[in-house]
Amino acid sequence: MTEFIPAGSQFLSLPSPFPMKRGGALHGARVAYETWGTLSAEADNAVLIVTGLSPNAHAARNAGNPEPGWWEAMIGAGKPIDTERWFVVCVNSLGSCKGSTGPASINPATGEPYRLDFPELSVEDGADAAVAVVHALGITQLACLVGNSMGGMTALAILLRHPGIARSHINISGSAQALPFSIAIRSLQREAIRLDPNWNGGHYDDVHYPESGMRMARKLGVITYRSALEWDGRFGRVRLDSEQADEDPFGLEFQVESYLEGHARRFVRFFDPNCYLYLSRSMDWFDLAEYAEGDVMAGLAMIRVPRVLAIGANTDILFPVQQQQQIADGLRAGGAEAEFLGLESPQGHDAFLVDFERFGPAVRGFLDSL
Structure with missing residues (x-):
C-alpha cells in the first residue's frame, strides 16, 4: 500500500x-x-x-x-x-x-x-x-x-x-x-481489479500487486476519456514496426494498442487499487x-x-x-x-x-x- x-x-x-x-x-x-x-x-x-x-x-x-x-x-x-x-x-x-x-x-x-x-x-x-x-x-x-x-x-x-x-x-x-453507460464502464474497471488474483480482497503489497487488473481498468478508462474521432485521427490503422510487435500471436499489433499499454503501465503503480475502487464507486452513487x-x-x-x-x-x-x-x-x-x-x-x-x-x-x- x-x-x-x-x-x-x-x-x-x-x-x-x-x-x-x-x-x-x-x-x-x-x-x-x-x-x-x-x-x-x-x-x-x-x-x-x-x-x-x-x-x-x-x-x-x-x-x-x-x-x-x-x-x-x-x-x-x-x-x-x-x-x-x-x-x-x-x-x-x-x-x-x-x-x-x-x-x-x-x-x-x-x-x-x-x-x-x-x-x-x-x-x-x-x-x-x-x-x-x-x-x-x-x-x-x-x-x-x-x-x-x-x-x-x-x-x-x-x-x-x-x-x-x-x-x-x-x-x-x-x-x-x-448515467448508465458511465456506471457500466466503471463497473467493468472495478471488476478487472477485483478479479486479479493479486488483489486478494484488497490485501496486496508491492510484490503481489494487481497489476493486470489495474492495467485493464486504466485502458478501459483511457478509451472513454478520448473520442473515436481522436483515436482515428491520431492512430488510424497504423501497425507497429516488426521489431515493436509482440511475438504473442494475439499480442500488440497496432499503434493504438501500444499507446494504451504504455499509458496503463505508467499509471498502475502510481495509483492505489483500493483507492481507485472507492473513488470510482462514489461517482456511480452520486x-x-x-x-x-x-x-x-x-x-x-x-x-x-x-x-x-x-x-x-x-x-x-x-x-x-x-x-x-x-x-x-x-x-x-x-x-x-x-x-x-x-x-x-x-x-x-x-x-x-x-x-x-x-x-x-x-x-x-x-x-x-x-
Missing part, C-alpha cells in the same frame, strides 16, 4: 470524528491541498478547484513545488485562472492516495492500512472535506468554485450542502448524476435526484449560486455534453444566471486537460466578468 504525495503539499487535519454520508466516521483524517496567489485582506478573491478521480493537489507549479502541474496551462500569472488576481486552492480528493486520507492510509485504530475497512465513500464526503479546507484558510465565501469531471459532481455537492459558499461556479465536463424525490432537475434547482458556466466537449462519451446542458438549465431554474458552452473539441472527456485553446478562453472570459 503506497501513497503518492507531491512535494509542497499542505495538509489540513479534519475534525475528528469526521462523519461519512453513508455511515461510519474517520478519525485523525486529513486533506492535502496547494495554493497559488495571495488571499485578499477581505478574503473575497478565492477560487477553489476540485478535481477528477486521479489528480493530486499539484495543479500548477508554485513555491513549494517547481514541477509542472496537471493543469499548468490554466493556472498562473496571466493565465486563464490568473494568480495575480485570484487566490487559488486545489484539494486532493478524500479517499485518494495522493495526500488525503483514503484506503491506502494508516488506520489509527489498527496501525495498518485501512484497505477495505475504510468507510463507504461518497462524493458528498469529499465535498465536506474540501469545504473544511476553505474555512480553515479563513475564507467564508469563494469567488468561484471550479469542478472538473468527478470534481464537477463534488462542486455540485458543495453548493447543495453548503449554501452561500460561492458567488459563482464553473462546472467542466461534470454531471448531476451518473445523484442529485435523491435530494428531490427522484427528480434531478429539481435537485439542481435547489442549489443557489448567482453565476454559473457549464462547459463540455461535444465528443465526450463519459460525461456527455447533455449533462452540462442539464446543469446549466437546472441551476438556472434555481435562479442562477447560467451559461452553457458545448465546445467542438475532438478530444472527448479529457479535452479540458489538453485542449487549452478552447477551454482556456472560456474559463478566462467567465472569470474576467466577475
